[in-house]
Amino acid sequence: MTRCTFYKLFILLCLSVAIICCLNGYFIHYLQSTTSQRELVESRKHGPRPYASRTTNLSHNPLAEKNNAHLVQAAILHKAASLKPVFRNKNPIYFKLKQPILDTFRLKPYNSSTIWRTVNAWPKRNEVIPALELRLGSVLAALQREPIRGVKNSRRGTQLKLVLELPGPQHVLFKPRWYQREEIINGTVYSGKDRHNAEIVSFHLAVILNLRSAPIAVGRSISLREHLPLVDDELRQTMLVIDNRQCVYGSCHYCRQSEPVCDDPITGTLEGAVLYTIPGKLVKYRSPWQRTYDTERKAEWETNGGYCTLVRRKLATETLLDLIDAAVFDFLIQNGDRHHYETRDERLLLLDNGKGFGNPFVDHLDILAPLYQCCMIRRTTWMRLTTFSGGAMTELLREIDRLDALQPLLTEAHYLALERRLLYVFSTVELCRQKHGNKLFK
Ligand SMILES: *[C@@H]1O[C@H](CO)[C@@H](O)[C@H](O)[C@H]1NC(C)=O
Ligand SMILES: *[C@@H]1O[C@H](CO)[C@@H](O)[C@H](O)[C@H]1NC(C)=O
Numbered sequence: 367m368t369r370c371t372f373y374k375l376f377i378l379l380c381l382s383v384a385i386i387c388c389l390n391g392y393f394i395h396y397l398q399s400t401t402s403q404r405e406l407v408e409s410r411k412h413g414p415r416p417y418a419s420r421t422t423n424l425s426h427n428p429l430a431e432k433n434n435a436h437l438v439q440a441a442i443l444h445k446a447a448s449l450k451p452v453f454r455n456k457n458p459i460y461f462k463l464k465q466p467i468l469d470t471f472r473l474k475p476y477n478s479s480t481i482w483r484t485v486n487a488w489p490k491r492n493e494v495i496p497a498l499e500l501r502l503g504s505v506l507a508a509l510q511r512e513p514i515r516g517v518k519n520s521r522r523g524t525q526l527k528l529v530l531e532l533p534g535p536q537h538v539l540f541k542p543r544w545y546q547r548e549e550i551i552n553g554t555v556y557s558g559k560d561r562h563n564a565e566i567v568s569f570h571l572a573v574i575l576n577l578r579s580a581p582i583a584v585g586r587s588i589s590l591r592e593h594l595p596l597v598d599d600e601l602r603q604t605m606l607v608i609d610n611r612q613c614v615y616g617s618c619h620y621c622r623q624s625e626p627v628c629d630d631p632i633t634g635t636l637e638g639a640v641l642y643t644i645p646g647k648l649v650k651y652r653s654p655w656q657r658t659y660d661t662e663r664k665a666e667w668e669t670n671g672g673y674c675t676l677v678r679r680k681l682a683t684e685t686l687l688d689l690i691d692a693a694v695f696d697f698l699i700q701n702g703d704r705h706h707y708e709t710r711d712e713r714l715l716l717l718d719n720g721k722g723f724g725n726p727f728v729d730h731l732d733i734l735a736p737l738y739q740c741c742m743i744r745r746t747t748w749m750r751l752t753t754f755s756g757g758a759m760t761e762l763l764r765e766i767d768r769l770d771a772l773q774p775l776l777t778e779a780h781y782l783a784l785e786r787r788l789l790y791v792f793s794t795v796e797l798c799r800q801k802h803g804n805k806l807f808k
């Protein structure tokens with residue numbers, strides 16, 4: 367080989383390498399841009415992105431800034447469009463868990479003389495039921511079918527609730543229906559009256575997410591007229607007949623004679639959620655992320671991006687992690703009304719979920735503030751959330767909901783909203799992970 371041919375070959379080789387490198391770079395760039403565009407389109411198809419901002423600078427992490435709520439929220443929405451496939455596909459673990467969870471919800475026979483002793487022995491700290499407890503189906507059946515022996519007004523909370531006495535005696539709460547399923551609640555995140563279906567679906571969702579600290583809830587229709595003889599004197603004074611229908615308005619902060627609930631003119635019954643009363647001493651605390659309930663005035667957590675530092679000084683880590691679990695749960699159901707939280711043995715209970723599922727077309731991202739301000743979450747909660755990725759969460763929820771006497775419990779739009787919001791939880795944690803690495807998992 368002459369020296370000249372050698373140089374020619376060498377130059378040719380260099381040129382080829384250079385061309386291949388350029389092409390590779392170009393294709394990688396092309397692939398990245400098309401995938402992210404495709405994901406953006408996909409995410410648009412899956413629902414409205416009301417806060418999405420094109421102007422967000424994504425080369426830095428807004429979690430690092432003070433007073434950054436709108437930036438953080440825009441970043442969460444943006445990130446959701448480019449989540450890794452692991453967050454969009456079903457997790458193999460789901461297929462092993464689905465049937466065992468569903469089986470716990472199937473109605474089963476029960477023994478009236480022992481059922482309440484059984485369920486009242488279950489609560490341990492804030493866990494109301496044991497994991498994968500097959501006798502749950504017996505408790506659900508008892509809550510739905512045991513005869514009513516007495517009816518009175520509940521003193522708890524600000525909205526109309528009845529206390530039903532079942533044989534035992536076992537007292538349970540009854541939250542009546544105010545809205546049709548397809549009704550959309552407008553206004554603030556805390557607008558409207560309690561949704562009885564929200565209480566029932568919240569219980570189902572809590573069990574799916576292994577947050578077994580929501581009260582056992584089941585749908586039941588009762589006849590006010592038929593039970594009139596069992597109503598105590600105080601409640602009876604708030605009962606009236608309108609257009610031949612038996613109605614009640616109760617006595618509570620928001621109870622008005624002009625706003626009663628009534629037996630349905632066709633079925634003669636009133637739908638509601640029956641809620642198991644959790645035994646033991648419950649202690650109530652003001653939530654650090656309480657709203658001002660005044661559109662003119664913002665709370666400190668709404669204006670101070672570093673708010674979590676203040677909370678961490680005051681609260682035990684366990685309590686803070688409970689509040690973050692609650693924030694994720696409340697964000698999924700869109701309950702923005704947890705102004706106080708109740709604990710049992712110092713651990714948080716998920717009581718009062720009736721403000722959930724008001725508007726399936728709106729996602730109030732600020733309910734996630736405890737998560738994105740503190741950037742920490744229990745590893746177990748995170749594992750559980752990712753177990754139900756890719757549509758699994760609502761697939762199972764729908765099957766559980768179908769077992770309830772009042773099914774369908776939610777409209778299609780609400781199930782879609784739940785999946786959309788789950789992606790936002792994933793993208794929030796991913797943003798935190800970018801900033802803090804895996805030490806965000808506790
Ligand atoms: C985006 O943020 C980075 C880091 O803060 C900064 O260097 C860059 O100039 C910003 N880009 C734009 C377009 O604002
Ligand atoms: C229900 O439980 C009681 C008390 O343990 C028992 O005496 C009774 O036989 C049981 N009833 C049925 C139908 O199993």
Ligand SMILES: *[C@@H]1O[C@H](CO)[C@@H](O)[C@H](O)[C@H]1NC(C)=O
Pocket residue numbers: 549550551552
């Ligand atoms: C909320 O707004 C929607 C759309 O504007 C309307 O259809 C619906 O009736 C409103 N809901 C209530 C409870 O007023």
